[in-house]
Amino acid sequence: MNFISPSRPKPGIAHSIFSCLNKDSTRGVVIQAATLGLVLAVLLYLFSNSAQNLDRLGLSFGFDFLQTTAGFDISWSLIAYDPSMSYWRVFLVGIVNTLFLSFCVIVFGTLIGTIVGILRLSHNPLVSQLARCYVEVVRNVPLLIQIIFWFTTVFSALPPPRSGYGFAGLIFLNNRGFYMPSAVSDMSGWLIAAVSLILLGTLWFLLRSIRRQQRQNGSVSRSYRIAFALWGLVLCGMALIVGSSLRWSVPALQGFNIEGGMFLPSAFGAAFIAMTVYRSAAIAETVRAGMESISKGQHEAAATIGFSRFQTLRLILIPQAVRAIIPPLANSWLVATKDSSLAVAIGFPELVSVFMQTSVNQTGRAIEIISMVMGFYVVVSLIISYLLNKYNAHVQIKAR
Amino acid sequence: MSEQKLKHFVPTPPRLPATNEQNLLRRIQKRCFNSIGNSLLTISVLVLIYYVAKSFLDWAVFNAVWNAATRRECMDISPDGACWAGVIDWFNGLIYGRYPDEEQWRVNSGVIMALLWLLPLMTRRIAYRNSILISWITLYPFLGAYMFLGGTFGQDVGIIHMIFTSLAAGYFILLYLNWMLCAAGQPSLPERLTPLTSKLFRRGQHMNGFLLVWAVLSILCGGVLAQVHLEPVPVDRWGGLFLTLIIASFAITMSIPVGILLALGRRSKLPVIHWLSMMLIELVRAVPLITVLFMAVTLLPIFLPSGAEPDKLSQVLFAVCLFAGAYMAENIRGGLQAIPDGQYEAAQTLGLGYWLTMGLIILPQAMRLMIPNIMTSFISMLKDTTLVSIIGLFDIMLMARNIANDKNWIGLHTEPLALISILFFVMCYGMSQYSLNLEKRLKAHRS
Numbered sequence: 130m131n132f133i134s135p136s137r138p139k140p141g142i143a144h145s146i147f148s149c150l151n152k153d154s155t156r157g158v159v160i161q162a163a164t165l166g167l168v169l170a171v172l173l174y175l176f177s178n179s180a181q182n183l184d185r186l187g188l189s190f191g192f193d194f195l196q197t198t199a200g201f202d203i204s205w206s207l208i209a210y211d212p213s214m215s216y217w218r219v220f221l222v223g224i225v226n227t228l229f230l231s232f233c234v235i236v237f238g239t240l241i242g243t244i245v246g247i248l249r250l251s252h253n254p255l256v257s258q259l260a261r262c263y264v265e266v267v268r269n270v271p272l273l274i275q276i277i278f279w280f281t282t283v284f285s286a287l288p289p290p291r292s293g294y295g296f297a298g299l300i301f302l303n304n305r306g307f308y309m310p311s312a313v314s315d316m317s318g319w320l321i322a323a324v325s326l327i328l329l330g331t332l333w334f335l336l337r338s339i340r341r342q343q344r345q346n347g348s349v350s351r352s353y354r355i356a357f358a359l360w361g362l363v364l365c366g367m368a369l370i371v372g373s374s375l376r377w378s379v380p381a382l383q384g385f386n387i388e389g390g391m392f393l394p395s396a397f398g399a400a401f402i403a404m405t406v407y408r409s410a411a412i413a414e415t416v417r418a419g420m421e422s423i424s425k426g427q428h429e430a431a432a433t434i435g436f437s438r439f440q441t442l443r444l445i446l447i448p449q450a451v452r453a454i455i456p457p458l459a460n461s462w463l464v465a466t467k468d469s470s471l472a473v474a475i476g477f478p479e480l481v482s483v484f485m486q487t488s489v490n491q492t493g494r495a496i497e498i499i500s501m502v503m504g505f506y507v508v509v510s511l512i513i514s515y516l517l518n519k520y521n522a523h524v525q526i527k528a529r
Numbered sequence: 530m531s532e533q534k535l536k537h538f539v540p541t542p543p544r545l546p547a548t549n550e551q552n553l554l555r556r557i558q559k560r561c562f563n564s565i566g567n568s569l570l571t572i573s574v575l576v577l578i579y580y581v582a583k584s585f586l587d588w589a590v591f592n593a594v595w596n597a598a599t600r601r602e603c604m605d606i607s608p609d610g611a612c613w614a615g616v617i618d619w620f621n622g623l624i625y626g627r628y629p630d631e632e633q634w635r636v637n638s639g640v641i642m643a644l645l646w647l648l649p650l651m652t653r654r655i656a657y658r659n660s661i662l663i664s665w666i667t668l669y670p671f672l673g674a675y676m677f678l679g680g681t682f683g684q685d686v687g688i689i690h691m692i693f694t695s696l697a698a699g700y701f702i703l704l705y706l707n708w709m710l711c712a713a714g715q716p717s718l719p720e721r722l723t724p725l726t727s728k729l730f731r732r733g734q735h736m737n738g739f740l741l742v743w744a745v746l747s748i749l750c751g752g753v754l755a756q757v758h759l760e761p762v763p764v765d766r767w768g769g770l771f772l773t774l775i776i777a778s779f780a781i782t783m784s785i786p787v788g789i790l791l792a793l794g795r796r797s798k799l800p801v802i803h804w805l806s807m808m809l810i811e812l813v814r815a816v817p818l819i820t821v822l823f824m825a826v827t828l829l830p831i832f833l834p835s836g837a838e839p840d841k842l843s844q845v846l847f848a849v850c851l852f853a854g855a856y857m858a859e860n861i862r863g864g865l866q867a868i869p870d871g872q873y874e875a876a877q878t879l880g881l882g883y884w885l886t887m888g889l890i891i892l893p894q895a896m897r898l899m900i901p902n903i904m905t906s907f908i909s910m911l912k913d914t915t916l917v918s919i920i921g922l923f924d925i926m927l928m929a930r931n932i933a934n935d936k937n938w939i940g941l942h943t944e945p946l947a948l949i950s951i952l953f954f955v956m957c958y959g960m961s962q963y964s965l966n967l968e969k970r971l972k973a974h975r976s
Contacts, residue, residue, distance in 0.1 A: 281942035
């Protein structure tokens with residue numbers, strides 16, 4: 130505080146420095162410089178230590194190890210992999226497995242969660258209380274315990290392949306995992322994917338322009354119908370060509386193991402079921418909160434115009450609730466992607482397991498590998514939040 | 530045409546007034562059996578509940594074995610039931626990990642002391658509430674660490690640890706003296722001490738007397754503690770529920786100061802501080818906890834000077850503190866954003882500086898607003914502590930899994946997992962119900 134009085138002594142140099150520091154702008158610069166200096170000093174200290182330690186261990190920093198042969202096997206992968214491939218491939222295998230697991234969890238978790246969330250709002254007290262019990266039990270037990278529970282007590286307790294469960298000679302379930310028939314095509318997978326993408330793209334474009342025209346003049350011109358028919362013809366043609374090149378690979382018992390078909394390991398099954406159940410409880414709460422955020426007047430208005438309960442749900446409640454549900458739902462999806470890293474505990478070969486554990490142990494390149502894994506998760510979370518913001522802007526109430 | 534119709538408009542007869550349906554049977558009928566679909570739903574739910582409850586109770590209670598020496602014996606007695614004998618056999622391990630049997634009283638008394646320290650907060654008539662909480666966060670850890678780690682003063686216990694342990698012990702005694710005085714309706718301890726010390730100090734500042742008595746008591750406690758020899762128990766023998774609770778309570782207590790600093794940094798107008806905090810928060814929140822744990826375990830030994838290799842618990846505590854702090858920062862930021870500008874302006878008008886404004890005006894309000902979110906974070910931190918088992922810390926999760934490796938109980942997976950699931954459920958559900966209760970109470974206060 131400054132008490133200005135005539136008898137105040139003339140400020141000395143030290144005093145003028147302090148009064149200068151008291152100015153907000155100067156102080157800001159000093160504080161920032163000090164923080165930056167401190168952070169840089171700490172980083173420098175850490176890096177000089179790490180340089181020394183790496184020297185001592187005979188390692189150098191760099192991403193050249195990605196080209197070298199990994200030399201270890203991965204128990205299950207969606208994309209082709211064998212031990213002679215490079216660490217770069219290991220990274221890709223980890224990413225694909227992680228994304229596959231999280232995708233399955235997201236799809237089924239959202240489905241079950243929505244159903245449970247709506248059941249939770251049921252007028253029947255038994256149903257709503259049962260849904261409540263499900264949600265409370267599932268979300269108050271740590272996910273890791275649930276994953277290990279499913280793995281050790283359900284999937285590992287299944288009988289071995291020779292005496293495992295089979296259904297119509299097509300689907301098999303045993304302590305190794307789950308087998309089902311899969312389609313194998315002689316054509317290159319890339320070609321099929323590219324053609325289907327083009328087909329989907331044209332369909333989307335067609336539908337959009339039809340809808341735009343319908344909005345403008347209330348009817349759809351004939352040229353669009355012809356285009357639509359053409360699209361259908363191309364689709365049928367593609368289906369014929371692909372279908373003729375398709376063969377079904379059916380799993381069958383050979384010796385002590387089941388060969389052929391598509392295989393999902395039991396670690397995947399356990400992680401998938403545990404995570405889906407856990408995620409569905411969180412999503413159920415999101416859905417319930419979204420539904421409850423709609424004012425009672427909307428229910429009453431729907432009842433006034435004679436909507437049945439299902440119609441009210443479909444036409445009045447859900448379209449409005451979506452606005453409140455989507456942001457936390459997308460957040461839940463992001464958490465599901467991050468939670469998929471817990472599958473490392475039961476040996477499912479996802480990114481953390483194959484790259485952060487095995488590869489670090491094999492190469493010792495901890496700094497590079499950890500920054501790559503963290504970079505992957507950062508990119509995924511940025512993409513999801515970007516898409517969410519786009520969608521959010523799309524569904525918000527637009528003020529006209 | 531339509532006008533014609535409107536002329537002959539016949540209103541529907543008014544509905545009968547709602548009768549007061551207090552009859553239980555009527556209510557059940559109306560809510561559970563009002564239509565065929567609903568009746569079918571009710572019946573199928575009842576059947577489902579019956580089968581789930583019956584099979585669970587059969588397994589867990591009616592066919593269970595409580596007394597056996599090995600799992601084989603369990604299987605002989607009742608092959609379909611739970612084998613609780615193994616869990617009972619390992620119960621001590623589940624709670625204390627590999628802590629030596631004869632030293633376990635120290636864990637118990639340390640935990641009880643932590644609870645006793647907070648107990649006075651439950652009473653309404655107690656002065657210096659905040660100081661109790663702050664002392665619990667700053668002083669108790671030293672006393673607790675001394676109890677859990679053990680060692681002799683001056684030999685295994687470092688000089689700073691010694692001083693703070695004595696201070697904590699002294700404070701603990703003062704705390705209870707003060708509480709007793711307050712409970713008896715007397716003036717608080719510092720005020721009581723004023724006449725005693727007014728002769729020593731020119732001005733009768735009661736804090737001086739309090740500090741003096743505290744110092745004397747601490748020296749006395751230090752003297753007593755120096756005579757006691759507690760068998761040292763290294764950190765790698767800690768485990769079980771005890772370790773889980775240590776990690777969880779560390780995460781919970783440290784997340785608040787770290788979170789406050791990061792949140793203030795993120796809201797700061799100084800660009801360097803803003804960007805640094807934002808980058809840290811976003812980076813930590815974008816990655817799973819398990820990668821942060823792996824990072825702490827593999828990178829800390831590389832980044833620290835060779836020779837100074839921290840033990841696994843310190844590495845984990847570092848990771849957990851960073852992770853919990855980043856999540857808490859976002860909660861607190863939400864609270865800070867909800868405070869109207871008028872509060873800042875009012876504080877400025879009073880001539881308060883930045884830290885006083887934040888500490889006295891803004892943060893208390895922001896924290897109170899965010900209590901539900903903060904409690905949710907606490908619950909998820911408690912659940913997330915199970916992850917430390919992945920990097921090989923013997924918390925309750927890994928102890929439970931290890932029972933299946935014991936040669937007597939080989940393959941006994943389900944029962945320990947069921948037990949710790951129930952334990953976590955009780956803790957987490959209790960916390961969430963408490964937070965709902967707290968939220969209601971605070972709302973009642975505000976309106």
